[in-house]
Amino acid sequence: MLTNLIVFILASIIGSEVISKVPATLHTPLMSGSNAVSGITIVGALVVAGMVGDKWAMYIGMGAVIVATINVVGGFLVTDRMLQMFKKKA
Amino acid sequence: MKQNIIDIAYLISAIMFIYGLKRLQSPATARKGNQLAALGMFVAIVATLFIQEIVTPVQMIIGVVIGAGVGAVLARRVEMTGMPELVAAFNGFGGIASALVAGAEIAKVLSEFRHDPSLVSHLGGVDAVTISLSILIGMVTFTGSFVAFGKLSGKVSGNPISFPGMRVFTVLFMAGAIASIVWMVLHMGDFGAAGLWLNPMVEAGIAIGFAGAVLGILLVIPIGGADMPVVVALLNSYSGLAAAATGFVLNNTALIVSGALVGASGLILTNIMCEAMNRSLFNVLIGGFGGDSGGGPSGATSTEGLTVNSTTSDDVAILLSYANKVIFVPGYGMAVAQAQHAVRELAEELAKKDVEVKFAVHPVAGRMPGHMNVLLAEANVPYDQLFEMDEINGEFETTDVAVVIGANDVVNPAARHDKSSPIYGMPILNVDHAATSIVLKRSMRPGYAGIDNELFYNSNNQMLFGDAKDSISAVTNEVKAL
Numbered sequence: 001m002l003t004n005l006i007v008f009i010l011a012s013i014i015g016s017e018v019i020s021k022v023p024a025t026l027h028t029p030l031m032s033g034s035n036a037v038s039g040i041t042i043v044g045a046l047v048v049a050g051m052v053g054d055k056w057a058m059y060i061g062m063g064a065v066i067v068a069t070i071n072v073v074g075g076f077l078v079t080d081r082m083l084q085m086f087k088k089k090a
Numbered sequence: 091m092k093q094n095i096i097d098i099a100y101l102i103s104a105i106m107f108i109y110g111l112k113r114l115q116s117p118a119t120a121r122k123g124n125q126l127a128a129l130g131m132f133v134a135i136v137a138t139l140f141i142q143e144i145v146t147p148v149q150m151i152i153g154v155v156i157g158a159g160v161g162a163v164l165a166r167r168v169e170m171t172g173m174p175e176l177v178a179a180f181n182g183f184g185g186i187a188s189a190l191v192a193g194a195e196i197a198k199v200l201s202e203f204r205h206d207p208s209l210v211s212h213l214g215g216v217d218a219v220t221i222s223l224s225i226l227i228g229m230v231t232f233t234g235s236f237v238a239f240g241k242l243s244g245k246v247s248g249n250p251i252s253f254p255g256m257r258v259f260t261v262l263f264m265a266g267a268i269a270s271i272v273w274m275v276l277h278m279g280d281f282g283a284a285g286l287w288l289n290p291m292v293e294a295g296i297a298i299g300f301a302g303a304v305l306g307i308l309l310v311i312p313i314g315g316a317d318m319p320v321v322v323a324l325l326n327s328y329s330g331l332a333a334a335a336t337g338f339v340l341n342n343t344a345l346i347v348s349g350a351l352v353g354a355s356g357l358i359l360t361n362i363m364c365e366a367m368n369r370s371l372f373n374v375l376i377g378g379f380g381g382d383s384g385g386g387p388s389g390a391t392s393t394e395g396l397t398v399n400s401t402t403s404d405d406v407a408i409l410l411s412y413a414n415k416v417i418f419v420p421g422y423g424m425a426v427a428q429a430q431h432a433v434r435e436l437a438e439e440l441a442k443k444d445v446e447v448k449f450a451v452h453p454v455a456g457r458m459p460g461h462m463n464v465l466l467a468e469a470n471v472p473y474d475q476l477f478e479m480d481e482i483n484g485e486f487e488t489t490d491v492a493v494v495i496g497a498n499d500v501v502n503p504a505a506r507h508d509k510s511s512p513i514y515g516m517p518i519l520n521v522d523h524a525a526t527s528i529v530l531k532r533s534m535r536p537g538y539a540g541i542d543n544e545l546f547y548n549s550n551n552q553m554l555f556g557d558a559k560d561s562i563s564a565v566t567n568e569v570k571a572l
Contacts, residue, residue, distance in 0.1 A: 001216050004338050004346055011347040014108060015354030021115045024453055024478045027359060027460025028173060030114050031326050033124050034355040035180045037107050038326075038333045040131065040348040041187040042154075043100075043138045044340050048194040049153075050144035054201030057194045058146055062153045064190035067183040069157025070164070075180050076128040077165035082173070082464050083121040089472035 029082045036075025042068035092141055099137030100344035106130030107348055111355070117473045134344050170468045171425050174458040178239040178322050181329045185231025188332035189299060192224035195339055196295050217339070218278040218291075222271040222298050224335035229302030230309065231328040237310040238321050242457060248315030260308045267301035270294045313374065319458045320363045320374045327356025359459045366453035366479075368505075368515040398534070401552035403561060406493075406528055407568030410436075413490035415446040417482065419519055420462055421455050423496020423531075427558035430469035433495060436566040437471065443569070449475050450482045450492075450519050452500040483520050492524035494545075495558050496531075502543045512541060527551045530558045 022030050045068050049061020107130050113123025135154070144150055168176045240246030277290035313321050334349025336342075364371050410416055418433060437447045449471060455462040463476055486492060494501050501521040504511040521527045522545055529546060531553060545551055554561050 001338075004341065004343075007343055007346050008334055008338075008350050011104075011350035012354045015111075015351035016358060018108060018112045018115075019351075019355045019358050022111075023115070023117075024362075024451070024460055025117060025463040025473055025476055026114050026120055027362075028177075028458055028464045029120060029124065029460070030111075030355060031323065031359065031459060032173070032177050032180070033114065033127060034111065034352045035177060035184060035326060035329065036131070037111075037127055037348045038184045038329045038352040039180075039187070040103075040134060040345050041184060041191055041333045041336055042131075042157075043134050044191045044333075044336045044342055044345050045153075045187060045194070046135070046138045046144065046150055047142060047340060047342070048191055048198055050139075050146050050150045051142060054197055056197035057201060058149065060190050060197055061194040062149055064187045064194060065150060065153035066157040066160075067190070068187035069154050070161040071157075071180050071183040071187065072131055072161065073158040074161030074165045074176075076124060076131070077162055078168060078173075078176060079124045080121065080128075081165065082170070082467070083117075083124055085464070085467040085470075086117040086120065086473045087467070087470070088118070089474050 025086075026083075029079045032075050032082070033079040036072050036079060039068050039072035039075060042072055092143075096137050096141050097343065099133055099141070100342070103130035103134040103137075103344055104347040106133065107351060111351060170465055172243070173461060173464060174318065174322055174456075175239050175243040177458060178235045178242055178325065181322070181325045182232045182235030182239065184329035185228045185235060185325075185332050187228070188329075188336045189225045189228030189232065189302070191336050192221045192228065192339055193295055193299070195221055196291055200289060200291070215275045215278060218275040219271065220335060220338040221295070222274050224332060224339050225295055225298045226267055226271070226302040227328055227332040227335055229299050230306040231325055231332050233303045233306030234310045234321070234328070235306075235325045237307055238318060238325060241310070241315060242318055242322075248318075250314040251311040256308065256312065260305065263301050263304050263308070267298055267305065270297040270301060274298070309375070312376070317367075317369075317374050319454060319456075319461075320360055320367070320369075320371070322458050323356055323359035323363055324371070325356070327353050327360060330354070330356055362453060363459055366517060368513075368517065396547040398546045399549075399552045401528065401554050403554065403564035404568050406552075406554055407565045407572060409491055409526060409528070410440055410445065410493075410565065411443055411569050411572050413440075413445055415485075415489045415491075416440060416448075417486065417489050417492045417521075417524065418447070418449045419492060419494045419497050419501060419521055420449065420451070420466065421495065421497025421500065422457060422462075423498070424558055425456065425462075425465050425496070427496060429495060429559040429562050430465055430471075432559050432562040432566065434466070434469045434471050436562055436569065437475070439566055439569045443572075447475060448477055448482060448485070450477055450479065452479055452497065452519055455497060455500060479517060479519055486520045486523035489524040490526065492521045492527045494521055494527060494529045495562070498531075498543055499541070501527075501529075501545055502541070504541070504544045508544075521545060522548055522551075525550065528554055530554045530556075530561050532557065 045064035110127030113119040274294035330352025337345025
């Protein structure tokens with residue numbers, strides 16, 4: 001538990017440092033991209049749903065897998081779509 | 091050994107996420123950064139699917155394929171103006187995923203207990219709290235995001251909604267959520283009843299989920315359309331916290347690190363948005379500010395008896411063509427009128443005439459943080475012409491013409507001096523410092539905040555009434571002809 005808390009706090013600090021330097025121009029892609037990253041829940045869904053063999057855990061977990069994948073795939077694709085539009089003056 | 095390999099894979103993905111986000115610090119490296127983060131996600135998923143002992147790989151892969159299909163379609167189809175809704179919806183999916191994982195964890199614990207009652211001993215109050223929080227934050231994010239989605243897409247009224255006793259209602263549900271968490275803590279490992287549904291843990295989980303769902307709705311309905319950017323950013327933060335809470339439940343470092351990153355990112359954006367509107371987060375959450383529609387004075391004369399100067403596209407074309415420096419100030423009205431491409435064309439024509447052209451983007455222009463930049467990028471405006479408020483505000487003094495297209499409250503000088511104004515103290519773009527300002531507007535209707543704009547009555551301001559796209563196209567044609 002304590003280890004988890006340490007990891008959480010350190011990651012929050014790194015996150016704040018890295019993200020506060022992102023320019024306003026890229027705030028929308030930042031949101032959709034970080035949103036895709038929060039879809040990491042998919043890993044948790046796979047672990048819980050796939051490892052036990054319990055049917056309830058499987059059904060609920062599979063639901064989680066589907067929504068988390070929407071989040072991950074949709075988030076990264078739409079961010080890529082936005083970022084490819086940002087071009088420098090020719 | 092296997093677990094070590096998986097943990098190392100998770101560490102690698104976490105590092106890729108951090109460096110991916112770091113590359114978002116410049117538009118030049120941003121796309122690579124996003125791809126790096128996506129690769130990190132791929133590493134984490136592959137490690138989980140193939141190294142972990144997954145009992146039901148087929149079902150899991152089916153789940154991934156379905157989700158990927160839906161996500162890809164949504165990402166391809168969305169219009170850039172609809173980006174805030176999509177991000178809100180994705181936040182919601184992230185939230186419900188966390189709640190579901192925590193729910194599945196309860197089912198897993200119960201199942202393990204049925205097979206081997208001695209396993210329960212490792213569960214404690216801390217597990218109960220983390221599972222509860224994962225469900226609670228997940229559900230608040232889920233329903234809150236979908237209400238925000240409804241408001242942003244116009245499916246639900248953008249006006250603040252409140253009803254008598256709403257605060258009491260909110261407090262009651264918060265108390266209910268806390269009581270359910272306590273219930274869960276007290277009954278962790280209490281598997282007395284045989285069936286799944288009669289179990290106190292399951293009941294507590296469902297109660298927490300329900301309370302969270304109601305709280306999410308109550309959180310977002312009182313907030314007006316104008317404040318949605320703040321809410322979307324805040325929910326973004328919640329979706330990260332939900333993922334981190336799930337990480338605590340599963341003791342999974344990848345989830346905790348990514349969740350913390352997203353939580354921090356959402357919180358920073360929330361803060362930036364609040365500062366840009368000079369409102370505290372508390373003030374935004376209390377709600378009631380700004381709706382869809384604002385009535386108000388129309389016609390060329392205001393109720394104060396002041397008059398505005400009206401101009402024509404020919405005059406604007408002449409003014410712009412002979413200027414040294416022009417700053418465009420786009421607002422969401424420009425996107426509504428689909429005038430981005432017309433504006434970019436005009437900017438290019440002016441550049442051909444050696445006019446220095448810049449774009450000034452207010453932090454709350456558009457419907458989410460950075461939205462206006464995406465809309466302009468889509469219209470092929472180079473990003474090195476886009477400037478943030480603090481960078482460009484000093485330049486208006488040396489600007490010949492500032493052209494305001496579909497923006498209103500963010501250029502209202504009343505924010506600087508009129509203490510009675512609802513937007514007093516909000517940082518604005520100093521358009522009134524330019525030698526001449528031109529405001530493109532459909533009518534004299536006020537903006538989101540529902541207040542009159544002093545700028546329009548300045549002697550060096552000229553109004554160009556009409557549809558922004560038609561007006562800009564007309565100006566562009568005149569400029570070409572000159």
